[in-house]
Amino acid sequence: MADQTGFLKYSRELPRRRPVEVRIQDWREVYEDFPPDHARTQAARCMDCGIPFCHNGCPLGNLIPEWNDLVYRDDWQEAAERLHATNNFPEFTGRLCPAPCEAACVLGINADPVTIKQVEVEIADRAWTEGWTAPQLPAERTGRSVAVVGSGPAGLAAAQQLTRAGHDVTVFERDDRIGGLLRYGIPEFKMEKRVLDQRIEQMRAEGTGFLPSYEVGRDISGDELRTAYDAVLLAGGATVPRDLPVPGRELTGIYPAMDYLVPANRVQEGDLAESPISAAGRDVVIIGGGDTGADCLGTAHRQRARSVTQLEILPRPPAHRAETTPWPTWPLMYRTTSAHEEGGERVFAVNTVRFVPGDSPTGSGAVAGLVLVAVEQQGSDGRPTFVPIEGTQHELPAQLVLLAMGFLGPQRTGLLEQLGVALDARGNVARSAEWATNVPGVFVAGDMGRGQSLIVWAIAEGRAAAAAVDRYLEAETALPAPIVPTSR
Secondary structure, three states, X not given: OOOOOHHHHOOOOOOOEOOHXXXXXXXXXXXXXXXXXXXXXXXXXXXXXXXXXXXXXXXXXXXXXXXXXXXXXXXXXXXXXXXXXXXXXXXXXXXXXXXXXXXOOXXXXXXXXXXXXXXXXXXXXXXXXXXXXXXXXXXXXXOOEEEEEXXXXXXXXXXXXXXXOOOEEEXXXXXXXXXXXXXXXXXOOOOOHHHHHXXXXXXXXXXXXXXXXXXXXXXXXXXXXXXXXOEEEEOOOOXXXXXXXXXXXXXXXXXXXXXXXXXXXXXXXXXXXXXXXXXXXXXXXXXXXXXXXXXXXXHHHHOOEOEEEEEEOOOOOOOOOOXXXXXXXXXXXXXXXXXXXXXXXXXXXXXXXXXXXXXXXXXXXXXXXXXXXXXXXXXXXXXXXXXXOOOOOEEEEOOEEEEOOOEOOOOOOOHHHHHOOOEOOOOOEOOOOOOEOOOOOEEEOOHHXXXXXXHHHHHHXXXXXXXXXXXXXXXXOOOOOOOOOOOO
16 A cells, blocks of 8 residues: 555645746646656555545545555556546546545545645646557447537546447537536636647547537427437536626626636637736626636736735635534635635625726726625524624725626526426436436436536546446446435
8 A cells, every 4th residue: 555654754745836927927737747756755645544535535436545556656557547447537637626535535634635636637647648548449339329418527428438338429519619617617727728638539539429519409409309319418517607686786897707717718729819808907806715716816817907806705714624524524624726826815704785886988887896794604504694794894996896606507498498307406407316307318417417516526427427328228337437426
């Protein structure tokens, strides 16, 4: 089990981030290269812990101790085999996943956990460099056809698994490029799109078909899709943004986060010379303290915002794991991303009362600021209330406001209405334990059925749903699938 005393000899180490003043001048990934011998040392910290709780923390059930041991022994190719046995896209999760596996690491009880996520991405990137990711062609074709609607991580994972099982798989994507949120929602400085493109090319070589710029529900109806394919898997994500209906919301200059991030990513794709929604020279306010808000923050820095303030209605978390989230649960604690390191101000425990109008060059009402109030959180039953604190109202200047408060579920109009799929109490597509909707032959995976969640859950659900679809078509399946609950 790696170096059984490694956790006593070595400290946790992560790759260095490029200097702030350098990296905000470009859109490349923020981290410097991590030497292979450093990755081996980090893998050596994996303990012979008896019960690897990291397995429980990872929705994919990644074989973490196994590939840590293989990296320590310098057997990178076998490590890549074990890594890909449970994860179709470790180069994605190694960059984008918040690493619940590390939160569950046994070493993390009283020390810094193993750098699981960093070892993972080092294995994945080396596999591509060394040519260990050759397309895996099916031994035989089944003659069955499957339509996958949506090309985010859930849809791509399911499509790759079903193609490798021998089915004829077509992925439908309404955007002009494949990748879903990975393509246009994730900024380049978090994951360069070459990483996504190389995996899509592998899938093409394996036989997966892709139809970008093709919206199911508009270019083909739900009934036509069911007639044309033996099975349909819905993986369209949770795309309806949470709004903020306070006075002044109609003012210009207030946008959902994705309306801001998508054109910024299109500039990097070469589609636009500059974004129509730019932070350049503006006071920017981001409402929402999560990952999407941090993506907006890093983007605003690179667009040369005058100032950036990120607001969060919740109180500031503690510096270390809160007692309410003991090991091995995901810890409530204060976190600083690379975007936060680059600048801006974070304000906690505030709520927006109204937006303040100003004059725009066109003469129509544009946002000029926000009136905020400090709030106190009350209630601990999972549905807290936020009570304004008297005398704390104040105004914050803003010529650009970005709403990064999460998503309310999938788009109901169009395809879902046409198919007649049932929705659950939270507005997501309802599914059985076998990932099936109430419509025969129609399945669902990822955020469209789960609600807004993590990339690692999306891939896990895509793999599990693929096995269910294969079983539906063939009466049995040899596809591996993580044990993933179909509801929270």
